[in-house]
Amino acid sequence: MPDALSFPPIAELTQLQIDAVDRWHRDPIDNPFDGIQSLVCQQHEFNYRLWHQEDKARSPSATDEEIANVKRAIDKLNQARNDMIEKVDDALTEILCKAGVPASDGPINTETTGSAIDRLSIMSLRLYHYREQADRDGASDEHRGKVNERIALCEQQHADLSKSLQQLVDDIFAGKKQHRTYRQMKMYNDPSLNPAIYNAGS
Template identity: 35%
Template sequence: MISAIANNIFQRVLEDYHRYDDIDHPMENPFDNQSLEHLLYLKCWIDTMQWHMEDVVRNPHILPQEGLNWKRRIDKQNQVRTDTVEYIDSYYLHQYRDVQTKEHARINTESPAWAIDRLSILALKIYHMDQETKRTDVERAHILSCQSKLDILLEQRKDLSQSIDELLSDIASGDKYMKVYKQMKMYNDPSLNPVLYKKTP
């Protein structure tokens, strides 16, 4: 099942990243660059870097210019994240290109890769919530609250994993079909963002 593979890879990414806990540490993807596993590792690494960028930019004592630099870096990272999701969807479009869609086939509300995107973010939430349950510098009420949240996140991962596996099974059997829409982000495009195309020299 792809969800089990993805969840194992995401856990490996989190362990690899937190061995250094450095946003700028270079990624060492252990998988063949033509494989789905490579894309899954890359996807979670990108998410992990962005997670920690979001932590940094929320420092209430950050200098305005430094905060702006981080915000711009987060914007660029988010575009890389979106591009990687689309690469994963391209993998599945190619994999299922010869499937004969049944007459009653239905479309899903999201593509497989965007569901996998949610699974990667869940891995991050679970990892960091689990860390909160292990703190020794907080009241017991904090530990109990975080444990309750962790339990919910784990149940959510179980449900989402099952849904992803069922979606891919339905696509493979022709009971559902993929229809992928590119993310047409406008704010980074100088021809579409009015603040950019109306900018005076």
């Protein structure tokens, strides 16, 4: 099992995400953490900001200029979010090295720990906003019923992924699974790789 001081239980990280979503809807965005928790919180912040920018992009009253500005903000936030996935995975690599866990030749999961934490972050946002819809003034019984069905499904998916991720982390520290950082290598923000950018002046 991982040292709780180095890599906390997944349940602790998911609670951090859940609490932050609720807090950030009432108070300014903060990050009162250290270590891996701080990285998870920072990655979660980018998802939080992305969620609300996506809402703006879909407003039927948004002007073309507003949509263009939101799209650029989304690109930057998405790049930062993906960078943080890598940083979480790099931090786990460092923790494993410091803990003296030898490299494993065991199987590799289809996604990394950082990627799964990112998915849990998005799930916590989805759950918050579905619950907000369930409590919305003036909503019909049909609307509430549909939303509550989706909440139940999201809660099950969140619980399943949390459990699977904890098993993965346990297996990594036990040497049963390999851990790697997979570089996101996004191309659209790189002026040397996006033809719409490097051909702009031609």
